[in-house]
Amino acid sequence: MKNQIAKIKEELGTKLSTVSAADGLAVIESSFKKTMKELFTDMKALVPEDKREAGQLINELKNEFEAKFKAMRAELASGAKTEVTLDLSIASPEFVRGKIHPLIRVGKMMEDVYKEMGFSIAYGPEVENDKHNYEMLNMPYYHPARDMQDTFYLEYPNVLLRSHTSCVQIRYMLAHKPPFMIISPGVVYRVDEIDMQHTPCFYQVEGLVVGEGINLANLKWAMTESAKRIFGDSLQVRFSPCYYPYTEPSAAVDMSCIMCGGKGCRTCKGTGWMRVAGAGMVHPNVFEGVGYSRETQGFAFGWGLNRLPMLYFKIAEMRKLFENEISLWEQL
Amino acid sequence: MFQFPFNLLKSVSDTDVDYDELLEWLRYQGFEIASIEKVGDDTLIEIEVKANRPDMLSVEGVLREVYISKKIPAPKTIDADVKLKFSPEHKLSHEIKIDSPDVHRYCGIEITGIDNTVKTPDYIVDTLEKLGIPSINAVVDISNYVLILIGQPSHVFDTDKLEGAITVKNVDEPTKFLTLNGSEVEFPKGALLITDDVKPICAAGMIGSPSAEITKDTKNIIIESANFDHIIIRTTSKKTHVSTMASYRYERGVNTELCYNGARLLTKLITDICGGKVNEKAFCYVDKVFKPQSLTLTTDRTNSLLGTNLYPDEIAEMLRRCYFDVKVIDGTKMEVKVPAFRLDIEIDNDLIEEVGRIYGYHNIEPQPIKLYAPYVENPINKNANTLRDIMVGHGFIEVLTYGFIPQDSMRILDIPEGSEYYGDVHILNPLASWFELMRPTLSYNLIQTAINNLAAGKSDIRIFELGKTFKKTVGHADSYDNYSERNMFAALLTGAKMTRGFGATKDIKYTVYDAVALVKSILGEYNLPIEIKNSDAFGMFEKGAAAEITAFGKHLGVVGKISSKVLGNFENGKLAKDDVLYVEFCYEELIATKKSISYETSFPSIIREYNFIVKNGVHFCDYSEIITGASPFVVSVKPVDIYFGTGVAKGSSAVLVNVEYNAKTRTLATDEIEAIERSFKNKLLEKYGIELKA
Secondary structure, three states: OHHHHHHHHHHHHHHHHHOOOHHHHHHHHHHHHHHHHHHHHHHHOOOHHHHHHHHHHHHHHHHHHHHHHHHHHHHHHOOOOOOOOOOOOOOOOOOOOOEOOHHHHHHHHHHHHHHHOOOEEOOOOOEEEHHHHOHHHOOOOOOHHHHHHOOOEEOOOOEEEOOOOHHHHHHHHHHOOOOEEEEEEEEEEOOOOOOOOOOOEEEEEEEEEEOOOOOHHHHHHHHHHHHHHHHOOOOOEEEEEEEEOOEEEEEEEEEEOOOOOOOOOOOOOOOOEEEEEEEEEEOHHHHHHOOOOOOOOEEEEEEEOOHHHHHHOOOOOOOHHHHOOHHHHOOO | OEEEEHHHHHHOOOOOOOHHHHHHHHHHOOOOEEEEEEEOOEEEEEEOOOOOOHHHOOHHHHHHHHHHHOOOOOOOOOOOOOOOEEEOOOOOOOOEEEEOOOEEEEEEEEEEOOOOOOOOOHHHHHHHHHOOOOOOOHHHHHHHHHHHHHOOOOEEEEHHHOOOOEEEEEOOOOEEEEOOOOOEEEEOOOOEEEEOOOOEEEEOOOEEOHHHOOOOOOOOEEEEEEEEOHHHHHHHHHHHOOOOHHHHHHHHOOOOOHHHHHHHHHHHHHHHHHOOEEOOEEEEEEOOOOOOEEEEEEHHHHHHHHOOOOOHHHHHHHHHHOOOEEEEOOOOEEEEEEOOOOOOOOOHHHHHHHHHHHHOHHHOOOOOOOOOOOOOOOHHHHHHHHHHHHHHHOOOEEOOOOOEEOOOHHHHHOOOOOOOOOOOOEEOOOOOHHHOEEOOOOHHHHHHHHHHHHHOOOOOEEEEEEEEEEEEOOOOOOHHHHEEEEEEEEEEEEOEEEOOEOOEOOOEEOOHHHHHHHHHHHHHOOOOOEEEEEOOOOOOEEEEEEEEEEEOOEEEEEEEEEOHHHHHHOOOHHHOOOOEEEEEEEOOOOOOOOOOOOOOOOOOOEEEEEEEEEEOOOOHHHHHHHHHHHOOOEEEEEEEEEEOOOOOOOOEEEEEEEEEEOOOOOOOOHHHHHHHHHHHHHHHHHHHOOEEOO
16 A cells, blocks of 8 residues: 555656646546545555554645645646746837937936026027127127028018027026026027038027126036036036137037047047037126126026037937938937 | 148247147137148148137237247237338329228338249248149239238239229229129129229229239239228128138238238338339328227136136236236236237226136136026926927827928918918028928928838838927017917827737728827826817818817817828828828917816716717717716716728718716616616707717
8 A cells, every 4th residue: 555655646746747727736636536535445444553554644645735736726826827938028019118309318418407407498589680699699790700600581681590599598688687597498590501510400508697706617617517417427528718709708618528538539530529518708798788787797608409419329410310210219 | 710831830930839839729728720731841730710819810820829828028020121101191103092981001002113023932832832822923922921921911003004093982882893803793882992093993801803903014013001990891791702811801800000010021022022112101091090908907807707816916917928018006906908919809808818718717616606596497398398208108209300391382281371380481591492481380391201201111100399380470560570489299190000910910000080189198188178170271181181279269289181182292202101190289388287086986887888870070079068968977978989881871970989877976777877868869869960870
């Protein structure tokens, strides 16, 4: 009988190891009950000494397997074991998230950083007049700096498409009194043929901070801090004298090349630096024009927003930003 | 831009010039190195000179920076030791009459008996050739050489070709004449021209005429070294599109006192090279005697603007280094006299920039802003960000397109003149005819983008854009106000919303109902009473498959299926085989109203579905109101499906509608529901001819 029990034990073990559904388990259980019944009947025919030993073995067998059945029933009910293993390396085409345009993505990064720094956002019209776009920015009709900002004109005299978002700052100053901190992101226009590096529309994020004691050192801080928050702490920012009719002193702002980290590469023409923005202390003539005193202090800056996303997302040509090849944006 | 040969700079310097040190200094001072070109044993350096520093458009100007960098107390002046006496009383063989407020200086020096057949010396030809200036003849070459050297433009007349007096005046009427570059140019009324008694001989400060041109045979000359007002040169140059080395400098400004050095240098070089006899009694007109500008600068203002802690002596020292004459008055204030060559220094801020430049911007320590300026949320920016979030969630890709569209885009889009989306804002100077109209709708660019992507092999497209559209609103006093612009949102979808596979037996395509669902989903965020009603008034859509979106009775936007005629008007438009669906609305005034959640009942709802036969032209938004109004127990009425075709009469559709009933305080009995059903079924039949499908 001892051998018989060992054999049953072995066979049951094998059967249980292959079972994967509750139905299969039920069949094994019912057959086991039958076997047990038979074993008890057989046991009765044994001599008393053997009977005791066999009874003990049979009980052990019964307890062992009943526990196993119970555990397996629970396991199968919880679904831990399925009949087929699904290939979950496969995904259906459901749930594809949309993508934000790379230029807007970088623009939003900037907006967020400036908002965190306490700047409000100001918008203005894209159709502007000569007064807001040039005259009030210290660029009278004969100013040679207008050459750099040649724009498109509409039918009515002196109505044009803004060549920078600085006119938003003029409008803001005409309507508000200092202190304030604003950025004015938006589209601007220039008469540039479309090529690898030029498009007739592009984006700018300009900023204006006006208040008591605002100085060039504050400007350096604001530009450095925002660039580092956007592009990382290891970034370097440098300032050099420059000229804009609407700021004095003026500064050109260079950033260490985000492609090579400042070591020098093709993108930065081996210099390790990239010109990314212009800035300066607002010219007293501009303040006077909007009705502030000439002694007012404030700084303004302007980031060109076409080049940064190109570098950030490694977009080959500027015009690609407006060609909207979906397969490219899908990679974002 | 100013390009110069490095060897020329070295040759006129009294001090050693180190190439690397020069480039480094120029960069630090804000004169970007635009290009460097090796030419034989020389190097051409091109620097970017901004509009405020015309004094840097010469070798002498660059040399001045070298001297500043080396802290040499006096700048180098390139001049010649020639005896010339300047006076307005001096008469030349041809009288010079100045009849314009635009002339600040006018020197005329007469030389007779020159030999202009001589070869221009190699050092001059070499310099000009390196800079791409062709060698013409000795006198002309010398004139160009002096311009590069000190930045003073000049002109030389052949005396024998002059008839009567030389007059400088603003012309009363447009005057046409042949210029030295071979083209006939019409100079506008008011342009500053130089004429003799018979003909124009030169456009002052811009370009000469062959009528008094210097040739190899020229024997007798009058040199003009003058100073003209920058505004007249700038405006004439812009109007005539004539730009020369001379006009480039004059329109930026030339130091009035430089014309004397120019006169002496030209006289010396011409007589040294071509011989001739100089009339020492030179003519000179002076409108106003030069007096150095005097400015007051305070230490407080300087430090306050730069964020520095400089002492007055330090500031004075830095300014003196740049050749300003500085007198410290009382330890807080100084009087600064500006040298004649610094035309850009007009106010104290200009001096402060000089201080910053010499002190070094890199030496100014960044300081955090200490300012309380309240943050004000911008609703347009907020709405744009909300819309972007929603669209990204819906799986749409954002695109950005240009603000201008083709001249004939209204024909292409089939938009009638009275439409809200009709474009009438034209650009006077477009890059091309396909960029002539400011967009009145984002649809042209979105359709074009979709077609471009279909052509590139894409089949299912979901794109959106946020941008401005433009319209004319005539009749305002200020012409600027005759334009209006709106912040618009637009989305385009075409192709399959569900592709075959993973349970779907075939592609399921987007229909116009999906576009309407999109509008409802997006605008649902704002909880506004949106109405969407069929309208064919806007153009661009298939007739009967377009609707107007309104809120509070105000036009908000449109939704519909782009007509196949419109698609056919686009190149490659035939590639759009599936329905192209389009949504556009103005988002700038959207304001979200508060939403709250209601826990209304614990009694289960009863749902019933009805298959209505609805005639074309009858709208769900109307007849669903009858069902809703039939009883307060009708909780919701939702369309489940719409079906045309077999089993449904032509001119009608079968609409499957799901109605939810709930009494909220008890469970409704079947006969109660049937009573409600009877009530709305009768009304539907009466008012809209709607019947239940058999």
